[in-house]
Amino acid sequence: MGTLSGVRFSGNLFGSPILDHMWSEGHIYNGALRKSILSYEKEAPGNARSNMGGWQSEGGGLKFCGTAGEYFMKHVLEVIDEATARFYAGFARPLEPHSWTLTAWANVNRRGDYNVVHTHPSSTWSGVYYVDGGEPDPDSVGTGLELFDPNPARANLFFPDVSVSNVIFKPQPGAMLLFPSYVPHGVPPHKGSGARISIAFNARKEPFP
Numbered sequence: 590m591g592t593l594s595g596v597r598f599s600g601n602l603f604g605s606p607i608l609d610h611m612w613s614e615g616h617i618y619n620g621a622l623r624k625s626i627l628s629y630e631k632e633a634p635g636n637a638r639s640n641m642g643g644w645q646s647e648g649g650g651l652k653f654c655g656t657a658g659e660y661f662m663k664h665v666l667e668v669i670d671e672a673t674a675r676f677y678a679g680f681a682r683p684l685e686p687h688s689w690t691l692t693a694w695a696n697v698n699r700r701g702d703y704n705v706v707h708t709h710p711s712s713t714w715s716g717v718y719y720v721d722g723g724e725p726d727p728d729s730v731g732t733g734l735e736l737f738d739p740n741p742a743r744a745n746l747f748f749p750d751v752s753v754s755n756v757i758f759k760p761q762p763g764a765m766l767l768f769p770s771y772v773p774h775g776v777p778p779h780k781g782s783g784a785r786i787s788i789a790f791n792a793r794k795e796p797f798p
């Protein structure tokens with residue numbers, strides 16, 4: 590600790606809020622979500638987004654997941670409201686009236702499928718929820734989601750020995766991760782014998798800047 594007088598540390602600015610959450614009712618709905626997603630995968634062509642291999646449903650309200658999808662969408666909004674309230678509290682600022690545009694889609698990755706590093710423009714929060722980890726191989730803890738520092742120069746050039754440039758979030762069923770839409774993320778090739786099933790979502794605070 591330095592002792593030079595007149596030098597003041599103003600704080601670590603320009604951080605990014607990352608929140609994780611375990612849905613306590615996830616074990617109740619994951620079976621139905623899994624069944625609906627795998628069934629829909631057989632009948633819908635799927636979209637090409639960040640996925641290399643694998644399948645992604647169209648974005649929307651998860652109508653193909655029925656009641657379980659409705660509960661999921663409702664819960665995601667609760668988590669987003671909580672995260673936003675905490676974020677504003679951190680600045681001691683009141684949260685003005687607003688609404689959310691929430692879009693979700695299902696992802697199925699089988700062995701070798703991966704998602705290139707990308708961001709989700711035109712959104713506020715982005716996130717992912719795990720329905721099924723996809724039976725990881727014995728030598729694997731599961732195919733995680735990798736988040737990267739949005740400012741690569743920070744980790745690469747500014748004291749890289751102590752900076753954090755990336756973190757990996759494990760695909761544990763029932764677990765949700767929430768992050769700003771500008772945070773780059775990707776998924777390495779799946780190492781597992783089963784279908785790795787997740788639901789990704791974007792929440793845009795209206796009015797959007």
Ligand SMILES: [Fe+2]
Pocket residue numbers: 639707708709774789
């Ligand atoms: Fe993504």
